Amino acid sequence: MWPKIHSGFGYWDVVSWLVFFFIVSVFVLWFRSQGRSDYKEGTEQDDIFFCGNDVPEKGEDYAVPASGAYWGFTKALSGFYELLTAWHSGIATEYTGYLVVFTALMLSLALL
Amino acid sequence: MNWYDHLPALVLAVPLLGAFGAPVLGLSGRYARNAWFVLISACTAALALLLWQKASMNGVFVYVLGAESWKLALPSGMSLPIRIILEVDSFSALMAVIGSIASFAGTLFSLRFMERFSGLDKFVALYFLLTTGMLGMELTGDLFNFFVFLEIASVASFGLVAFWRDRPEAVEAGFKYMLISTVGALFVLLAVGLFYGRYNAVNMAAVGQMLHLGLPEKAALALLVAALAMKCGSVPMHMWTPDAYAEAPAGVTCLLVAVSQASLYGLFRVCFSIYGMSIGSSVVPWTIIVMGLLSMFIGVTMAVIQKDVKRLMAYHSVSQVGYILLGLGVGLLALKDAKAMADYGFTAIQGGIFHLMNYTMYKGLLFLVAGALAYAAKSRNLNELGGLAHAMPHTTFMFIIAAAAIAGLPPFNGFVSKLLIYESTFAVHPFLPVVAMVTSVLTLASFVKVFQTAFLGPRRSRLAEVEEVPGTMLLGMFSLTLVVLGLSLFPTWSMAHIIEPAAKALVDQAGYIRAVMGGGL
Numbered sequence: 001m002w003p004k005i006h007s008g009f010g011y012w013d014v015v016s017w018l019v020f021f022f023i024v025s026v027f028v029l030w031f032r033s034q035g036r037s038d039y040k041e042g043t044e045q046d047d048i049f050f051c052g053n054d055v056p057e058k059g060e061d062y063a064v065p066a067s068g069a070y071w072g073f074t075k076a077l078s079g080f081y082e083l084l085t086a087w088h089s090g091i092a093t094e095y096t097g098y099l100v101v102f103t104a105l106m107l108s109l110a111l112l
Numbered sequence: 113m114n115w116y117d118h119l120p121a122l123v124l125a126v127p128l129l130g131a132f133g134a135p136v137l138g139l140s141g142r143y144a145r146n147a148w149f150v151l152i153s154a155c156t157a158a159l160a161l162l163l164w165q166k167a168s169m170n171g172v173f174v175y176v177l178g179a180e181s182w183k184l185a186l187p188s189g190m191s192l193p194i195r196i197i198l199e200v201d202s203f204s205a206l207m208a209v210i211g212s213i214a215s216f217a218g219t220l221f222s223l224r225f226m227e228r229f230s231g232l233d234k235f236v237a238l239y240f241l242l243t244t245g246m247l248g249m250e251l252t253g254d255l256f257n258f259f260v261f262l263e264i265a266s267v268a269s270f271g272l273v274a275f276w277r278d279r280p281e282a283v284e285a286g287f288k289y290m291l292i293s294t295v296g297a298l299f300v301l302l303a304v305g306l307f308y309g310r311y312n313a314v315n316m317a318a319v320g321q322m323l324h325l326g327l328p329e330k331a332a333l334a335l336l337v338a339a340l341a342m343k344c345g346s347v348p349m350h351m352w353t354p355d356a357y358a359e360a361p362a363g364v365t366c367l368l369v370a371v372s373q374a375s376l377y378g379l380f381r382v383c384f385s386i387y388g389m390s391i392g393s394s395v396v397p398w399t400i401i402v403m404g405l406l407s408m409f410i411g412v413t414m415a416v417i418q419k420d421v422k423r424l425m426a427y428h429s430v431s432q433v434g435y436i437l438l439g440l441g442v443g444l445l446a447l448k449d450a451k452a453m454a455d456y457g458f459t460a461i462q463g464g465i466f467h468l469m470n471y472t473m474y475k476g477l478l479f480l481v482a483g484a485l486a487y488a489a490k491s492r493n494l495n496e497l498g499g500l501a502h503a504m505p506h507t508t509f510m511f512i513i514a515a516a517a518i519a520g521l522p523p524f525n526g527f528v529s530k531l532l533i534y535e536s537t538f539a540v541h542p543f544l545p546v547v548a549m550v551t552s553v554l555t556l557a558s559f560v561k562v563f564q565t566a567f568l569g570p571r572r573s574r575l576a577e578v579e580e581v582p583g584t585m586l587l588g589m590f591s592l593t594l595v596v597l598g599l600s601l602f603p604t605w606s607m608a609h610i611i612e613p614a615a616k617a618l619v620d621q622a623g624y625i626r627a628v629m630g631g632g633l
Contacts, residue, residue, distance in 0.1 A: 003604035005528060007535040008459045014523045014603055021523075059498055059570030066419050066494030066565040070557065074417055084414060088351055092288040095351040096295050099342050102349055103299060106334035109395050111327060 117182055119163045120175035120198040120251055123208060124244055127156050127215075131240035138233030146223050149236050153212075153219035156243060160205070160212040167205035168613060172620075172627040174199050174253060185628045193315045193628055199253025201624065202613035203465070207250040207377045210469055213595060214370035214476045215243045221480050221588030222363030224581070225487055235275060235361075242268035242367060249374040253628060255304045256314040258378060262300060262343070265371050266293045272364045273356045285355035292342065292352050299339040303332035317628035320386040320621060330392070336382050337396060343375035346437060347406040350430040354414075357426035358492070362483020363588070365422070366476035369429060373472055376433065380440050380618060388621035389448060400441035405544065407434030408551040415558045420492050421482045421566065424558065425475070428518065431551055432471045438548060439464025439533045442540055447619070456539035461615045462607065463532030469610070470525045470599060474517040477592040481511045484581045484589065485566060494562065499571030503578045506586050508567050510593045515563060517596050519556035525599035525606075 004011040039045060048055050056062050074081055115122070130152030137148040167173070174185050175198040185193050219239070226232055245265025252258050270293070274286025306328045307319050323329060342349035353372075357365045383391060383400075391397070411431030418424035439460045446457025484507045486492045489500065501508040517524035530552060537544040571578075580586070599606050617623070 005532075005603055005607050007463075007532050008456055009535040009538070010531075012522075012528055012531055012603065014528075014601060017523045058573045060572045060574075063498045063569045063572070064565070066497075066561060069561040069565065070416060077413075080413070081417060084410065085417075088354075088414065090355075092291050095288060095349075096292050098351070099292055099295055099338065099349045102342075103335060103338035106338045106399065107331060109399065110330040110334040110392075 116162070116166070118175070119159060119166060120200050121177065121182075123156065123159045123163055123212075123247055123251065124198075126152060126159060127240045127243040127247065130156075131237045131244060134236035134240065135233045138236070142227070142232075145233065145236060149219055149223065149239075152240060153216045153243075156247075157209075157212040157216045160208040160247070163200060164202075164205040164209045167200050167202050167617075168609070172199065172201035172617060172623055174627050185630075192313045192318050196257055197253045197315060197628060198251045199317065199624070199627060200251055201617035201620075201627075203615075203617040204250050204377070204381075206465075206469070206610060206614045207374065208247050210472050211243070211246045211250065211367075211370040211374065213591070214472055215239075215246075215367050217476060217480065217588045217591045218363035218366040219588070220591065221366065221483065221585050222361065223584045225363060225483055225585055226361060229276070231275075235272070238268045238271045238275075239364065239367070241265075242272060242364075242371060246367075246371045246374045250377055253316050254314055255307060255316055255319065258316075259297065259300050259304055262375070262378070263297055265374070266290075266297060269293075269356070269360075269368060269371065272368075273360045275361055275364070276359070279359065281355075282359040285352075285359035289352045289356045292349070296339040296342045299335040303335040303339075306332040306335075315628060316381065316386050317625040320388065321625045321629050323386065323390050325387075325390050325392050329387075329390075333382070333387060333391070333396060337379065337399065340375045340379035340382070341400075341403055341437075344372045344379065345407075345430050345433050346403045347410045347430060347434070350407065350411065350433075353430055354423045354426040357429060357479070358420060358422040362422075362480055362486070365479040365483070366588075366592075369475045369479065370472050372429070372433070373468055376436060376468065380444075383440075383444055384447070384618050385621055385624045391444065391447070394445060397441050397445035397447075400437050400444060401540075401544070404434045404437030404439075404441055405547050407431060407437060409434075409547055412551045412554040412558065416554055416561070419494050421485060421494055421497075421562060422479065422492050424494075424562065425478050425482055428478075428555060428558065429471075429475055431555065432467070432475060432518065434551070435530065435533055435548060436464045436468045436471065438537060438544060439467060439529075442537050442544070443619070445540065452539075453619075456536040458615060458619070459532055460536035461618060462611050463529050463536055465614050465618070466607070466611045467526075467529035467533060470517065470529050470596075473592050473595045473599070474514045474526060477510060477514040477589055477596065478518065480585075480589045480592065481507055481514065484585055487585065488578050488581055489575055494565045496572065496574070497566040498569045498575070499567070500575065500578060501567040503571070503575070504567075504580045506580055507589065510589045511563070511567065513593055513596055515559035517600065519559055520552045521556070523600055525596055525603065528600075528603045528607075 004013045138145045177196040245261045248261030270290045276282045345353040415427035443457045443461030446452035517526040520526045520530040534545040
């Protein structure tokens with residue numbers, strides 16, 4: 001009925017997806033409307049629960065910094081990342097060297 | 113004289129006029145310079161759109177500079193074209209549209225973003241030279257002129273990357289880019305020389321018609337693949353991209369993304385239109401596929417650990433170029449086999465071209481968002497940002513759209529092009545889409561990190577006074593957001609009217625050659 005993009009193995013139909021998204025949104029809003037009716041904005045109900053402690057005044061004291069994100073992922077792959085960061089040395093002559101070596105490799109492969 | 117006939121020349125002449133006019137207009141003050149900046153960018157985009165419309169209606173056509181007639185490709189019964197010939201088909205015209213839209217968005221964004229700095233006459237001049245170089249690479253039908261436009265774009269890029277010359281990092285990034293680009297340009301020139309030595313011709317169609325795969329041709333192909341892959345930021349020659357993209361002013365980075373795609377366009381023009389069936393063994397297609405896989409995975413894994421928002425996005429550029437290389441590499445692999453081309457090759461090419469278009473739009477937008485963060489919060493370090501969603505709601509909204517698109521979340525345009533690439537490359541080997549999908553997951557993880565650390569969470573005390581960026585900067589971002597939403601909501605129309613004609617033009621080597629070698633009449 002609606003135009004589709006066929007990939008040869010399946011298809012994509014944006015309209016069907018939007019209809020699905022709309023139906024799910026209706027359900028989500030309905031569930032949300034079933035929540036507590038005594039909620040008041042701007043009261044102590046809005047306070048952040050900080051493990052029972054007072055919330056620090058400065059945002060930076062309790063924000064999760066970007067360097068802490070995916071700590072487990074990077075720790076588990078630390079060997080890989082050491083190799084990778086060492087490769088990205090920042091030295092211009094090395095970068096140019098990679099181009100020259102790659103070109104030599106391409107020439108060898110193409111000429112063989 | 114019908115000006116419509118001269119569109120290919122006008123698309124190049126207008127930004128070139130903009131470059132040389134900028135210092136003169138700059139004498140009349142800031143408003144005159146800004147008006148000139150916007151006017152020329154808007155005119156270039158409008159002309160590129162008209163050119164695309166003409167190519168869509170008429171198919172491939174040529175424009176000869178300096179001839180008695182603009183369409184006389186072979187004057188006086190000559191067997192080889194000798195003049196500068198622009199050759200436009202649906203693929204090259206699409207590239208011109210993509211590039212000029214990115215240039216226009218970067219222009220709008222730069223009006224306020226750059227007003228704190230001096231030397232803006234030179235900035236505007238270099239910006240338009242870069243635009244001219246990019247468009248020239250996409251419209252020329254001549255290998256030597258491709259090299260000339262590549263150099264124009266490169267030299268303008270060096271100046272723009274190092275524009276903030278009081279920053280040592282910017283000067284270093286400009287120097288690195290200059291060093292590696294110069295070596296790459298030398299390889300391109302060497303390849304052009306090899307063609308000229310063999311065939312007495314540098315016209316792409318003429319070389320394509322006469323080409324017989326011997327040692328010089330193989331050497332030229334290897335040199336061109338290496339140099340152009342470096343210019344588009346493919347692994348293992350991608351290292352200049354994080355430095356250059358991060359240090360250039362945000363509007364310039366948006367344009368640099370499109371310029372890198374002009375090199376990618378050159379790579380595929382060489383492979384499909386010059387070599388085509390003569391490309392020989394599967395070495396080159398598989399090299400491109402492997403470069404694509406490495407670019408995807410190494411780019412995204414490096415992005416995950418970045419703390420500088422622009423460097424993070426620059427590594428994602430490497431990763432996204434990998435998808436395009438993968439799609440078009442698989443298409444090149446299927447070129448000799450009609451059944452493979454019908455089964456999956458053409459879909460892979462369509463996916464690659466669609467992703468090229470999508471990538472330029474949402475990546476340009478993401479770099480503008482990064483520029484907006486740097487402008488408002490005076491920092492690109494994600495560790496120093498936080499809670500900006502309330503202060504910058506419009507920027508946040510546009511970031512979410514761009515991030516969802518690059519991560520390939522449905523229903524955004526990135527999902528559609530990735531789906532085409534996943535399903536078509538699966539036919540070659542299941543490992544290919546697996547790497548692509550892992551990359552997509554890591555891309556999402558990376559942008560969740562940016563969203564969480566820059567826009568959500570508690571606001572830093574240092575950022576208490578941060579406000580939304582000025583209107584023209586928002587307008588620059590909004591213009592790209594509009595394109596991303598259009599491509600997302602109307603993928604069928606985009607595929608039928610934009611992508612499929614471009615893919616057909618790319619694989620139609622005979623049509624490309626005939627347009628010039630048929631005399632152009």
